[in-house]
Amino acid sequence: MNTPADTPEIHLSTVVMAHPRRAAAARELCARHPELDARLITDPDPEGPPSALRTARLAWQSVAPGATHHLVLQDDAILAPDFAARLRDLIAARPDASLSLFTEWGSRTANAVRVAALRGHDLAPVVDDYLPSVALVLPAPVALGFEEFAAAKTAQGDTDDVALLNHLAATGTETVVPVANLVDHANPASLVGNDVMGPRSAACFPASAPAVRPGPRELVRLDTVPYFCWWEQLAVAYVRDATSPDGWRRVPAEDALLERGITREHVVGALREALDGLPHRAFVHDRVSDVLLTEIWTTAYALGVVTRESGAAPDLTAPLARTALATLAPGALRRVVPAGWLAGVGELLAPLVADGVARGAEAGTGS
Structure with a gap:
């Protein structure tokens, strides 16, 4: 997925969203990947009811001036080798899409990934009733539009991943995931009650990066x-x-x-x-x-x-x-x-x- 010569230049802004109790892990993630120049966004009401949506609303507003795309990483993300270069190739190939860089191994989307892998494809559609958002890239205008949507269409107790999926549906933004996930999940103790789900690791996180192709092959649809x-x-x-x-x-x-x-x-x-x-x-x-x-x-x-x-x-x-x-x-x-x-x-x-x-x-x- 090399960037074609006539592809518009990509300007990526990056934030890591975290609860203050995980601020140290978030700072370590930023420090391990200085090439991303990531900023830290923390829960504005850490003593309030647990809510990833509250922090996500801030994270998606925090698009750097001049950015074409915005990456939000959660503090428990583990990035693949050569993450930044692979991500830029992926964005260049699908600049208008929502790119979920992680999908957990027991999700519906994980099985779309498996079908795509079995067919030799590079991308799969998101087919869950939520948007995988441990590591997510959106075009900057779509990212900035999330706050208005969330203010009008969400309530206390709603989850960020469902709200994001509904926002993207409203904007007509395609949602895809790379078959070779670029991110794994560290599986720390959940702050929002997700420990009942058990470990949530990546559906396909290869030990080494797959060979780069001139253009991604995509599994477009599963019925x-x-x-x-x-x-x-x-x-x-x-x-x-x-x-x-x-x-x-x-x-x-x-x-x-x-x-x-x-x-x-x-x-x-x-x-x-x-x-x-x-x-x-x-x-x-x-x-x-x-x-x-x-x-x-x-x-x-x-x-x-x-x-x-x-x-x-x-x-x-x-x-x-x-x-x-x-x-x-x-x-x-x-x-x-x-x-x-x-x-x-x-x-x-x-x-x-x-x-x-x-x-x-x-x-x-x-x-």
């Missing part, structure tokens, strides 16, 4: 998004539905598969075959129940079906695809598997997830 609901520990699917308030209708994943002629018996039978060849099966069985394994498998299977439907067979050998699929199981299980075991269980389940995607893609061909 069905397989999803593991980590609140209820169920495999579901979100289907586009213009009659629904947020444009999506939730159905059990097995119903979405049955509509395609794929029965639950077929899916479970494929899982039994896969488990027979899974390394360390006994250890996995001691850590994850068969009920949960079935739901994870169904999610992966549906992901393979949807990837095939989107226009191509999944490439399970691609490095970014392997990275993205490896986070599916830990993102699903982060509330029910102890944090100390999560990475190990995720690593052991990665072959099962990949097998599920491959078998789903094969079933999606109708063969």
